[in-house]
Amino acid sequence: MAIDTAEAFTPIASDTQPTLTELVHSTGTTFILALFVTLSGKPCAKLVPAQAVGQLEKDGVGFAGFAAGGMGQQPKDPDLVAMPDASSFTPIPFIRPGLALVHCDPHVEGEPWPYSPRIILRETLRRAADLGFTVNVGAEIEYFLVNRGTSGELVTADASDRSSQPCYDARDVTRMYDHLTEISTAMNALGWGNYANDHEDGNGQFEQNFDYADAMTTADRVITARYLLSVVAEKRGMRATFMPKPFADRTGSGMHMHLSLWREDGAAFPDPADEKGLGLSSTAYGFIAGILDHACALQAVIAPTVNSYKRTGATTTSSGATWSPRFATYGGNDRTHYLRVPDCHRVELRGGDGSANPYLAAAAAIAAGLDGVQRALDPGAPGSGDSKSDSLPMTLLHAMDALDRDPVLTGALDIAGPGVAEYFARLKREEFFAWHNTVTPWEIDQYLTAF
Numbered sequence: 001m002a003i004d005t006a007e008a009f010t011p012i013a014s015d016t017q018p019t020l021t022e023l024v025h026s027t028g029t030t031f032i033l034a035l036f037v038t039l040s041g042k043p044c045a046k047l048v049p050a051q052a053v054g055q056l057e058k059d060g061v062g063f064a065g066f067a068a069g070g071m072g073q074q075p076k077d078p079d080l081v082a083m084p085d086a087s088s089f090t091p092i093p094f095i096r097p098g099l100a101l102v103h104c105d106p107h108v109e110g111e112p113w114p115y116s117p118r119i120i121l122r123e124t125l126r127r128a129a130d131l132g133f134t135v136n137v138g139a140e141i142e143y144f145l146v147n148r149g150t151s152g153e154l155v156t157a158d159a160s161d162r163s164s165q166p167c168y169d170a171r172d173v174t175r176m177y178d179h180l181t182e183i184s185t186a187m188n189a190l191g192w193g194n195y196a197n198d199h200e201d202g203n204g205q206f207e208q209n210f211d212y213a214d215a216m217t218t219a220d221r222v223i224t225a226r227y228l229l230s231v232v233a234e235k236r237g238m239r240a241t242f243m244p245k246p247f248a249d250r251t252g253s254g255m256h257m258h259l260s261l262w263r264e265d266g267a268a269f270p271d272p273a274d275e276k277g278l279g280l281s282s283t284a285y286g287f288i289a290g291i292l293d294h295a296c297a298l299q300a301v302i303a304p305t306v307n308s309y310k311r312t313g314a315t316t317t318s319s320g321a322t323w324s325p326r327f328a329t330y331g332g333n334d335r336t337h338y339l340r341v342p343d344c345h346r347v348e349l350r351g352g353d354g355s356a357n358p359y360l361a362a363a364a365a366i367a368a369g370l371d372g373v374q375r376a377l378d379p380g381a382p383g384s385g386d387s388k389s390d391s392l393p394m395t396l397l398h399a400m401d402a403l404d405r406d407p408v409l410t411g412a413l414d415i416a417g418p419g420v421a422e423y424f425a426r427l428k429r430e431e432f433f434a435w436h437n438t439v440t441p442w443e444i445d446q447y448l449t450a451f
Contacts, residue, residue: 020057020086020102024050027091030098034061036082036106037117037223038070039424040304041357045101046082056084060107071106072115072423080106080113088220094186095231103220114417117359118219123415124363125215128261128370133268137362138212138258138346139222142354143229144204144246145176145238154246156204157238165319167201176206182232183208183225192221201319202250212258212346215362222255222358242354244303245310249318252311253354255302259365260346261287261373270344276382278332279344288330288339288347289379290372291365295328295338295351297406299392300399301364301413302352304428306435309395311353325350327391331382338392341382351392360413367412396432400425 024032034056035045046061065073065080073080082104091100105122106113113119128135145157156162161172173180180197187194193211200207208225212218226242233240245252261268261283271281280288291298303312314322323335330339330347340348352361372379393399403409403425410421 017087020084020089021053023086023089024053024100027100028098029091029100031096031100032056032084033099033101034082034084034104035101035223035227036063036080036104037357037359038068039072039115039117039357039360039420039427040070041117041223041355042069043223043227044068050098057086060084060104063106065106065108065113070427071113072420078109080108082106088217090190090220090224092186092190092224092228094182094189095228101224101227103223112416114414115420115423116416117357117363118216119416120413120420121216121219121359121363124366124412127415128366131370131374132263133261133370134263135215135362135366136212136260136262136346137215137218139218139358140207140209140254140256140258141222141225141229141242142200142205142207142253142255143240143242144202144253145179145206145233146204146241146246147238157233158204161199161203163203166199166203166205167319169199172199173197179232179236179238180206180208183229186228186232187225200251200253201321201323202247202252202317205251205253212260215366219358219362244305244308244353244355245314248310251317251319251321251323252314254311254324254350255352255354255356255358255361257302257349257352257361257365258342258346259287259349259362259369261369267345269346274344278341278382280341282376283373284344284347285379286373286375286377287369288341288372289377290369290375291339291347291349292328292330292379293372293377294368294406294409296393296399296402297409298364298368299351300396300403300425300428301409302349302356302361303399304357304360304396305353305355306396306432308353308355309393309399312351312392313394323350324353325392329383330379337383363415364409364412367408367415371408396428400428400432 030050032048033045048056060081060083062079065071066075084102084104088103106116147157149155184194196209229240269284311324325338328338331337413421
C-alpha cells in the first residue's frame with residue numbers, strides 16, 4: 001500500500017511541546033499504540049482510542065509487568081503504568097488509517113520504574129548533560145526477509161536472491177522494490193530523513209538508513225522501525241527478522257551505532273591538530289578508550305543473545321567476510337575494527353547486533369565512553385586496542401561474566417535504581433542454559449554413532 005504523503009506528520013505550530021491530546025486531534029488520529037519495551041527489547045502496547053487520550057495523558061495505561069516479561073516484576077507486584085512521552089508521538093496511518101504510536105516511560109506507584117530501558121537511557125543522558133555533553137546517535141538497522149520452507153526450515157523470502165555475492169545487487173533491490181520503498185516513504189513522511197536502502201552482504205539481507213538524531217529520538221526510531229518493518233513484511237507474506245545470525249553460512253545482522261558528543265559551542269570530537277592522524281580531540285580519544293576498556297562487558301548489552309556470538313564468533317561466510325569484529329580495536333575508515341572512525345565527528349561502534357535493545361545499547365556505550373573521557377584514557381595508536389579487553393567474549397555466558405566484573409557497566413544499568421544489572425544478567429544466564437540444555441541436530445550428527 002502506497003503512503004499518501006499528504007498524511008505525513010506535520011507538528012502543529014507552538015512555542016512549547018504540544019500535548020498528546022493536541023497532537024491526536026490535529027492529526028486525525030483515532031487509535032494510539034501506547035508502547036514500551038522490555039529489557040529484552042520486546043515491544044509491548046495497548047491500543048487506546050482517541051476518545052480516551054485525555055485519560056492516557058493524565059493517568060497513563062496499566063500493564064501487568066510480569067506478563068510483559070523482562071521488567072523486574074513478579075505476579076504479585078503493582079501495575080506498570082506506561083506514561084506517554086508526547087514528543088515521541090508518531091502517526092502511522094500507512095499501517096492502519098488513523099493509527100499512531102507513542103513511546104512511554106513505565107512507572108510503578110507514581111515513580112519511574114528503574115527496569116525500564118527508556119528510563120535507563122534518560123538517566124544516562126542526564127548524567128552526560130551534567131558533564132556538559134549532549135549525545136547524538138545514528139543507528140544502522142540490518143535485517144533479513146525470510147519465510148519458512150515446507151519442512152519448517154528458514155528460507156530467503158525472495159527465491160531468486162541466490163548469488164554468492166549479493167551485496168548492493170541492483171536486481172535483488174528491484175525485486176524488493178515495493179517493500180523497500182514503502183518503508184522509505186514511511187520514514188520520510190515521519191521526517192526521519194531516509195537516505196539509502198540497500199541489499200546487504202547476505203542473501204535476503206537489507207538495510208535502510210535514516211538521519212542521526214539525539215540518542216533518545218534514535219532509540220525510539222529503532223523500535224518504531226522494527227515495528228514498521230515487521231508489519232509491512234507480514235503484509236506481503238514475509239517475515240522481517242533482526243536475529244543476529246539466522247543463517248550459519250551468511251553474514252549476521254548488526255546494529256551499528258554512530259556516536260558523537262556535543263557541547264554548547266559545537267561538536268566535541270574534531271581537532272585538526274590531532275597527532276594520531278584521525279582529526280580527533282582528546283575528548284574523542286578518551287571516549288574511544290572508554291569503550292575499548294569496557295568492550296567485553298559492553299558486549300553483554302549490545303550483543304545480548306545466545307545467537308549473537310554465532311555472529312561475532314564467525315570465521316567466514318559464503319561471501320568471504322563476516323563484517324563483525326572479534327577484537328576490541330579501533331581505527332580509521334576500516335570496517336574490520338570494533339570502533340571505526342569514518343570522520344572526525346563520530347565513532348561507529350560495530351559490535352552490536354539486531355537483537356540489541358537500542359535504549360540499553362546506547363546507555364551502556366555512552367557510559368563506557370564517558371568513563372574514558374572522565375579518566376582521560378588514551379586508546380593508543382589507531383589499529384590497536386586495550387590489551388585487557390582485546391578479545392571479545394566467546395559466548396553470552398562469557399559476556400555476562402564480564403558484565404558482572406565491570407562496575408561502570410553494571411552501574412549504567414543500575415543508574416535509575418539498584419538490582420537491574422543483576423536481574424538482566426540472571427535472565428541472560430537462564431537464556432544461555434536453556435539453549436545449552438537443548439539437544440541440537442549437530443549433537444545428534446556428531447555423537448549418535450561416535451562411540
